[in-house]
Amino acid sequence: MKFKFIEEKIAKSVMIAFALLVVGFVVNIIYTILRRGLPALNWDMISKIPAGGYYNGGGGGILNAIVGSLYIVLGSAFLGLLFSIPIVFYLNIFLKKDSKFAYIARLAFDVLFGIPSIVYGAFAFTIMIYLGMHTSLGGGILVITLLIIPIFIRSMDEVAIQLPKDLLDATYALGATKLETIKVVLRQIAPGIATATLLSVGRAIGDAAGVMFTAGFTDSIPTSLSQPAATLPLSVFFQLSSPNAAVQDRAYSAALILIFIVLVISITGRLITNHFSKNKI
Amino acid sequence: MDTFQQGNAAQKKGTLGSLFFNNFLFNRSSLKHSRRQQSKSVYKIRNANLSVNNLNVFIHKNHILKNVNIEIPDKKITCIIGPSGCGKSTLLKTINRLIDDTEGVKYDGSILVDGTDIFDKKTEITEIRKKMGLLSQRPCPLPMSIYDNIAFGCKMHGEHKKKKLNEIVEEQLKAVGLWEEVKNRLNSPASKLSIGQQQRLCLARGLAVAPEFILADEATSALDPISSKHIEELFVEMKQDYAIIMVTHTLRQALRIADHVVFMYLGEVIEAGPADEVFNNPKQELTQKYLEGAFS
Numbered sequence: 001m002k003f004k005f006i007e008e009k010i011a012k013s014v015m016i017a018f019a020l021l022v023v024g025f026v027v028n029i030i031y032t033i034l035r036r037g038l039p040a041l042n043w044d045m046i047s048k049i050p051a052g053g054y055y056n057g058g059g060g061g062i063l064n065a066i067v068g069s070l071y072i073v074l075g076s077a078f079l080g081l082l083f084s085i086p087i088v089f090y091l092n093i094f095l096k097k098d099s100k101f102a103y104i105a106r107l108a109f110d111v112l113f114g115i116p117s118i119v120y121g122a123f124a125f126t127i128m129i130y131l132g133m134h135t136s137l138g139g140g141i142l143v144i145t146l147l148i149i150p151i152f153i154r155s156m157d158e159v160a161i162q163l164p165k166d167l168l169d170a171t172y173a174l175g176a177t178k179l180e181t182i183k184v185v186l187r188q189i190a191p192g193i194a195t196a197t198l199l200s201v202g203r204a205i206g207d208a209a210g211v212m213f214t215a216g217f218t219d220s221i222p223t224s225l226s227q228p229a230a231t232l233p234l235s236v237f238f239q240l241s242s243p244n245a246a247v248q249d250r251a252y253s254a255a256l257i258l259i260f261i262v263l264v265i266s267i268t269g270r271l272i273t274n275h276f277s278k279n280k281i
Numbered sequence: 282m283d284t285f286q287q288g289n290a291a292q293k294k295g296t297l298g299s300l301f302f303n304n305f306l307f308n309r310s311s312l313k314h315s316r317r318q319q320s321k322s323v324y325k326i327r328n329a330n331l332s333v334n335n336l337n338v339f340i341h342k343n344h345i346l347k348n349v350n351i352e353i354p355d356k357k358i359t360c361i362i363g364p365s366g367c368g369k370s371t372l373l374k375t376i377n378r379l380i381d382d383t384e385g386v387k388y389d390g391s392i393l394v395d396g397t398d399i400f401d402k403k404t405e406i407t408e409i410r411k412k413m414g415l416l417s418q419r420p421c422p423l424p425m426s427i428y429d430n431i432a433f434g435c436k437m438h439g440e441h442k443k444k445k446l447n448e449i450v451e452e453q454l455k456a457v458g459l460w461e462e463v464k465n466r467l468n469s470p471a472s473k474l475s476i477g478q479q480q481r482l483c484l485a486r487g488l489a490v491a492p493e494f495i496l497a498d499e500a501t502s503a504l505d506p507i508s509s510k511h512i513e514e515l516f517v518e519m520k521q522d523y524a525i526i527m528v529t530h531t532l533r534q535a536l537r538i539a540d541h542v543v544f545m546y547l548g549e550v551i552e553a554g555p556a557d558e559v560f561n562n563p564k565q566e567l568t569q570k571y572l573e574g575a576f577s
Binding site: 096097098164165166167168169170171172173174175176177180183184187188277279280 | 407410414415424433471472483487490496
C-alpha cells in the first residue's frame with residue numbers, strides 16, 4: 001500500500017479518537033450528574049423555595065435560583081442584543097473596511113472577550129459600593145450584560161464581515177440609505193445572531209463569579225430589580241459545599257436543571273433561526 | 282420550450298405597450314385632460330437624461346477613468362465595450378455612486394442626471410440611485426421571499442398598501458416574464474429560483490421602484506444561453522421605456538442589441554456613437570483592431 005493511504009488511515013483514526021475523547025467527557029459529566037442528581041430530583045426542587053435549614057438537609061427547593069437565573073439570562077440577553085446589534089451594524093455597514101476605528105474597536109472587544117467574569121464582578125462591585133448600591137437583580141443583569149456583549153459582538157461580527165458586497169450594492173441601488181439596509185443585513189446574518197445568542201446565554205446562565213458580588217444570593221424570589229437574586233451556579237456551589245451527602249446530591253439535580261434549561265433555550269433558538277434564515281442567500 | 286413561449290408572450294405585450302406609448306407621445310399636446318390621466322399610468326412623460334463630463338476616477342492614486350465625456354441617449358440601449366480592466370464597470374458604478382464605498386476612491390468632473398450633478402453635496406444619492414435599476418453580474422436576490430424582493434423597494438419608498446403592492450408585484454413579474462413561473466409560490470425564498478429566474482427577479486425588483494435608467498454590469502455573463510437570450514429580449518423590449526446602459530465583454534451581444542456604443546480602452550473613451558457607425562465604420566484605429574479581435 002502506498003504511504004499516502006497509510007497516512008490517511010492514521011490521520012483518520014487520530015481524528016476519531018480525539019472526537020470520541022471529547023464526547024466521552026460530555027457523556028461522563030452528564031452521567032455523573034444524572035447518577036447523583038436524578039434520585040434527588042423531585043417536584044419540590046423546582047416548585048419551592050428553600051425552607052429553613054435547606055442547606056443542612058431541610059425541605060424546600062431551588063425555585064429561587066431557577067427564577068433568578070432566568071431573570072438574569074433573559075434580561076442580559078435582551079440588553080446585550082440591544083447594544084450589540086447597532087455596534088455590529090455600525091462596524092460593518094457605516095465604517096469602511098480599512099477603518100482605524102473599526103480595527104481598534106474589534107481589538108477592544110477581543111480583549112473584553114478574554115477578561116474573566118470575576119474581574120467584571122469585582123469591577124462592578126467597586127462601582128456599586130461607590131454608588132451606595134446593594135447587591136441586586138439589576139446589578140446582576142448589568143454585569144452579565146457587560147460580560148456577554150463582547151461574545152455577542154465578536155460572533156455576530158464574524159458573520160457580518162462576510163456579507164456579500166453585491167447584496168449591499170443591490171440594496172443601495174434600490175435607493176436604500178445605509179440604515180435602511182438593516183432589514184436585509186439582519187435577515188442575512190440571522191444564523192450569526194442565533195449562534196451569538198446561544199453562546200451568550202450559555203455563558204450567562206453558567207456564570208457564578210460575576211453574579212456573586214453583584215446579584216448576591218437569597219432564598220426568596222426577587223420581585224423588583226433592586227432586590228438580590230439567587231442564581232443556579234451559586235446554588236450548586238452552596239449545596240456542594242455542604243457536608244451533608246443528601247444536600248450534595250441536590251446540587252447535582254440543580255446542575256441537571258441548569259443543563260436542561262440551556263438545552264431548551266438552545267433548541268428554541270435553533271428553531272427560531274431556522275425560521276428566519278430560510279430566505280438567506 | 283416553456284421559456285420560449287413566455288418570451289413570445291412578453292414580446293407581444295411589449296408591442297402593445299409600445300403602441301400605447303407612441304400613440305400617447307403623438308397626442309400628448311392635444312388634451313390636457315388625457316395627459317393628466319395618462320401621467321398616472323406607468324408610462325409617464327419623462328426625459329431620462331444622463332451626461333458624463335470630464336470624469337476622472339482615482340483609486341489609491343491609480344488613474345482608473347481618464348477624462349471621460351459621454352452622453353447616454355434615452356430609450357436606447359447603450360453598450361459599453363472594451364477589453365478587461367478598461368474601466369467599464371468602474372464607469373457604471375460611478376454613475377450610481379456605488380463606487381463611494383470603495384477604499385481610497387477619489388473623483389472629479391461631473392455626471393448630470395436629469396440636470397442634477399450627482400457629485401454635488403446637496404444631491405440625495407438615494408434619489409439618484411432610485412432612478413437607476415441595477416443588474417449585477419451574478420443575480421443577487423435579497424434574503425427574502427420572491428414577493429418581498431419586489432415589494433421591499435416600494436415599501437422603503439413609502440408604499441405600504443397591500444393591494445397596491447400586490448399590483449406592483451404582479452405587474453413587474455409579468456414585465457420580466459416570470460409571473461407564470463412563480464405565481465403559485467410567491468412566498469417561497471427567492472434563492473430557490475434558478476439562476477436565470479433570479480436575474481429576471483432582480484430586474485423586476487429594480488423596475489418596481491420606477492427607474493429611468495437600467496444599468497447592467499455584464500448581466501448575462503453568469504447565465505446559460507437561454508436565460509441570457511431572455512434577458513436580451515427583455516432589454517430590447519424595455520428600451521421603449523428606459524435608457525439602458527449595458528457593460529458587456531461579449532462583442533457579439535453588443536452587435537445584436539446595441540443602439541449606441543461606447544468603446545473604452547485603458548480608462549479612456551476611444552470612440553462613442555451610434556452602433557452601426559462604430560461597428561461598420563470605426564473612426565479610430567484602436568476600435569477597428571478591437572472589433573477585428575486583435576485584442577480582447
